Amino acid sequence: MLPFTVEFRTGLSLYQQLVYAVQKAIVSGQLLPGDRFPSVRKLSQELRINPNTAQKVVTRLVDQGLLEVKPGVGTMVARLPEASPRERSALLDHEAEALVVEARRLSLTLGQVQQAVQDHWNGLSEVSVNARENPGKEGSK
Amino acid sequence: MLPFTVEFRTGLSLYQQLVYAVQKAIVSGQLLPGDRFPSVRKLSQELRINPNTAQKVVTRLVDQGLLEVKPGVGTMVARLPEASPRERSALLDHEAEALVVEARRLSLTLGQVQQAVQDHWNGLSEVSVNARENPGKEGSK
DNA sequence: CATGTGTACTAGTATTCATAGTACACATAT
DNA sequence: ATATGTGTACTATGAATACTAGTACACATG
Numbered sequence: 517m518l519p520f521t522v523e524f525r526t527g528l529s530l531y532q533q534l535v536y537a538v539q540k541a542i543v544s545g546q547l548l549p550g551d552r553f554p555s556v557r558k559l560s561q562e563l564r565i566n567p568n569t570a571q572k573v574v575t576r577l578v579d580q581g582l583l584e585v586k587p588g589v590g591t592m593v594a595r596l597p598e599a600s601p602r603e604r605s606a607l608l609d610h611e612a613e614a615l616v617v618e619a620r621r622l623s624l625t626l627g628q629v630q631q632a633v634q635d636h637w638n639g640l641s642e643v644s645v646n647a648r649e650n651p652g653k654e655g656s657k
Numbered sequence: 658m659l660p661f662t663v664e665f666r667t668g669l670s671l672y673q674q675l676v677y678a679v680q681k682a683i684v685s686g687q688l689l690p691g692d693r694f695p696s697v698r699k700l701s702q703e704l705r706i707n708p709n710t711a712q713k714v715v716t717r718l719v720d721q722g723l724l725e726v727k728p729g730v731g732t733m734v735a736r737l738p739e740a741s742p743r744e745r746s747a748l749l750d751h752e753a754e755a756l757v758v759e760a761r762r763l764s765l766t767l768g769q770v771q772q773a774v775q776d777h778w779n780g781l782s783e784v785s786v787n788a789r790e791n792p793g794k795e796g797s798k
Numbered sequence: 799c800a801t802g803t804g805t806a807c808t809a810g811t812a813t814t815c816a817t818a819g820t821a822c823a824c825a826t827a828t
Numbered sequence: 829a830t831a832t833g834t835g836t837a838c839t840a841t842g843a844a845t846a847c848t849a850g851t852a853c854a855c856a857t858g
Contacts, residue, residue: 529815536755543761555834566817571836580762587835588824599763607759608773614677615756616777618748620684621723622740626778630771632753637767640757670846696803707848712805728804729855 518554518562519547530565534573542582542593544640553583553591659695659703660688671706675714683723683734685781694724694732 522537524530541547554562559570574591577583581597619629663678665671682688695703700711715732718724722738760770 536758539762540758543758569816582762585835590834596762596764604763604765607756607763607765608769611756611759612770612773613777615748615752616774616781617677617681617684618752620781621680621721621737622745622748623737624745624748626775628749629753629774632749633757633770633774634767636754636757640761710847726804731803
């Protein structure tokens with residue numbers, strides 16, 4: 517029973533997809549700062565992957581500041597760290613450009629791209645709202 | 658003397674970056690259908706890479722329908738092929754989402770993302786306009 | 799014929815990814 | 829003190845990918 521969902525697809529490495537799934541769960545509010553995060557042994561069991569692969573996922577997310585660990589205790593979701601201006605401009609300069617190049621290659625329109633961006637933005641915000649209702653239910657257990 | 662520019666950065670494979678640079682040159686109009694594309698030997702010389710790596714770039718672009726080759730003659734830029742609905746929805750569903758997730762992780766705003774998308778969109782269109790003027794200059798040589 | 803083109807190989811090295819297994823230190827519950 | 833669960837660090841292996849080097853052949857053109 518993991519607090520995030522992941523559908524494995526071909527073309528991307530397992531650990532990349534897992535890192536992304538957790539990032540998504542965090543930015544959407546499905547996972548909140550202070551929440552307990554499953555141990556690498558639980559991750560590897562549930563996902564049927566090697567513990568070292570699970571550990572690699574956690575290490576990457578720790579490096580990004582999304583998770584924090586206490587040796588012997590476990591892992592929990594951290595507060596979203598302040599992003600560096602460098603990272604931000606890299607996304608706006610490079611990743612956004614790559615999306616646009618790809619969109620133009622597929623003959624999509626600017627409007628379609630912007631609409632998709634907005635839809636995803638709103639979709640993640642809706643999850644955030646739902647997530648705040650669900651923790652209340654869990655608190656009653 | 659290549660008809661596209663590429664700045665190699667770490668983190669991505671050489672051939673990926675080259676494929677992207679050519680995609681960008683094509684969608685921006687810097688390279689037009691029918692234009693001659695450099696041979697793999699020229700690519701490897703200019704870029705100081707192995708000819709097999711250059712060939713891999715060309716093969717990938719041919720697979721995408723952006724280039725077409727005539728054995729013994731050479732390679733030229735193809736007409737932008739009709740993109741499959743599958744590719745399109747994949748970009749709008751997955752790549753756009755990934756950009757949004759990353760943007761939210763970096764605490765960027767929807768407005769900033771959409772502004773960046775539009776800027777890049779416009780930036781590529783401006784290149785297209787300039788490219789149409791430059792061929793005229795080259796014609797006079 | 800000489801030159802330039804794409805293409806297909808073989809072979810090698812380095813890196814990444816994922817796995818398997820082991821073991822230790824730390825923390826908590828019984 | 830013991831049992832259980834935690835993170836962490838290793839070694840080793842194999843597969844896949846990336847990139848290089850070199851060679852050779854067929855095709856096209858001057």
